[in-house]
Amino acid sequence: MPYSYIGVSSSAAQQQLALALEALAVEFKLPGGFPAPVLAEVDAVIAGHRLPELDLTALPFITIDPPGSQDLDQAMYLERDGEGYTVHYAIADVPSFVPAGGALDEETRRRGQTIYTPGNRVPLHPAPLSEGAASLFANDPRAAFVWEIHLAADASQSTASVRRATVRSVAKLGYEQSQEMLDAGTAPAAFAGTLALLREIGMKRIALERDRGGASLNVPQQEVEFVDGRYVLEFRPGLPIEDWNAQISLLTGMAAAELMIRGKVGILRTMPAPDAEAVAAYRLQTVALGKPWEEGMAYGAYLRTLDTADPKQLALMHAAAALFRGAGYTPFDGTVPEEITQAAVAAPYAHATAPLRRLVDRFVLAICAALCAGEEVPAWAKDALAQLPEIMSASNQLANKVDRAAIDTVEAALLSHQVGKTFDAVVLAGPRKNGNGNKPAANPRSFIQVTDPAVAGYCEGDLEPGSVVRVRLVSADMTKRIVVFAVAS
Incomplete structure (x- = not known):
């Protein structure tokens, strides 16, 4: 499925846009480089790191990620198991690189997660770790938490466990590349079976999600990229393989939640049902x-x-x-809370598959591995449970603000030279109500999606959601990150 790129027209506008995007780091007070004590600790830990004794390098794991990704958290190997399946899902062993109470531990708690900005990112871990020693690169032995999840013929889970092991990925694939290989039947023999089973298992897991009342918001993605020396806005539907890949991650998160609930210790990703x-x-x-x-x-x-x-x-x-609101993190130790469900997943769920990019996953992995081994949960993991919800909530809010600001800035830049022109658009939402929840605001604005170029903005007036309208661009202010339209006469 092709990408649709919309670029800023002139080099002067590109320079202005680059400065505006660089200013986001200052505006949102994003962390800069890592302090010297953190880097020194990382170098020492990498130098002294030892791979787990359990050797699973004979299993042909693969990674499937967005193009250009270097921080590879997950690798999978799928096989048939009688009438069912076995999912081998390797997750980067970040806990073995982060000494409890050390400089890196403290710094990652300050950051919470990787923050992405156009052409750059503010990583949770230093590059020698997140893009080097801990990343599940192809052909390099790596330490991992390896989930072994057995599925029935309908892909429902029967058993799940996790343990540390040494793994080796045989291929680093992108979404489009792997989708094309699968569709054309051109995947190498080493991982053709895993790709075929990913489709088979993924479709069955989607059916199970539907049956239990789970939901996925498959909205076309809108992302800012830096391509061939210029900033562009990408707008594309997701590929089927992205959905299937996500189902393996969801499966693992559900398995992690089940283990922690059974062990009565851990932290869940929860969300109430819509009212x-x-x-x-x-x-x-x-x-x-x-x-x-x-x-x-x-x-x-x-x-x-x-x-x-x-x-x-x-x-x-x-x-x-609007129905996917109120998500948070629920820690527990000794007593399982009453509310344990993530409403969109329609099951208990935990974040467990992205430890290079998200702080909470490191603790979930350590807890689950200890429970599976029948060992005491590490004190450093237990002691952090009460603080993690606040850390993750703050970092999630920051990440969302930065992402929205970057897209708004690029959209304003894309349209800055087209003020006065008219466009076709779709009304996505009517005006927000004022404080009493009934009357519209004094100067109502509806939220619209322009079809070409694929940008979103506000249009003056109370418009009917879903209607197709012709609009005129009134203003596009890159500094204020605001694009405003009016219905064309």
Whole structure:
């Protein structure tokens, strides 16, 4: 599926945009380089690191990530197991590189997660670790937490365990590359079976997700990239293999949650179910936009029927995000909390598959491995449980703000030389209500998606979600990161 790139036209605008994007680091007070004590500790730990004794390098693991990724958290090897399957899922062994209470431990708690900006990123760990010694590069032996998850014929989980082992990936694949190999049947023999089973297992896991009421928001991705020396905005639908790949990660997160609940210690990623009022409002919206959400159909199953190429259905997919709110982290030790479900997953769930880029995963992996081995959970992991929700909440908010600011800045730059021109657009949402929740704001603005170029912005007026309108660009301010349209006469 092709990428759609929209670039800033002139070199002067590129320079202005580059400065505006660089200023985001200052505006949002993003961390700079790592302090000298952290780098010294990382060098010492890498020099003295020893691979686990358990050797699983005979298993042909592969990684599938966005192009250009160097911090490779996950590698998989899938095989048939009678009428079912076995999922071998290797996760980077970050805990073995982070001394408890050390300089790196303290710095990662300050950062929380990797923050991505166009053409750059603010990593959770120094590059020698996240893009070197701990990253699951092809052909290099690496330490990993290896999940072994046995699935029945319908891909439902029967058993799951995790242990430290040495692994070796045989291929570093991108999403498009692996999708093309799978579709054309050109994958090398070493991993052709894993790709074929990824599709088979992924589709069955999607069916299970639908049956249990889980939901995935498959909104076309909008990302800022730096391509051939210039900033561009990428807008593309997801590939099927991305969905299947995500199902393996979800499976592992659910297995981790189950282990910790059984062991009565850990930290879950939780989210409450949407309230009845929000569900009722969304149902009315689906009727108004000509794609009714029928009674008795699960929420996730309904979302998978939406065709985002249809303007009204794209608006419904965006509107569905209103029901995915209130996610947080729930720690426990000794007593399992009453609320343990992640509503979008429709099951207990934990973050366990991205320790190079997200702090909480390091603790979940250590806890799960100890529980599987029948050992005491490390004190450093237990002691951090109470602090992790606040750390992760703050870093999530920061990451979302930076991401939105970067996209808004690029969109304003893309349109800065087109003020006065008209465009076709789809109304994604009507105006926000004022404080009493009933009356519209004094100067209402609706949220729209321009079809070409693929940018989003506000349009003056109270417009009907899902409607197709012709709009005129009123202003595009890169400094303020605001793009405003008006309905064309």
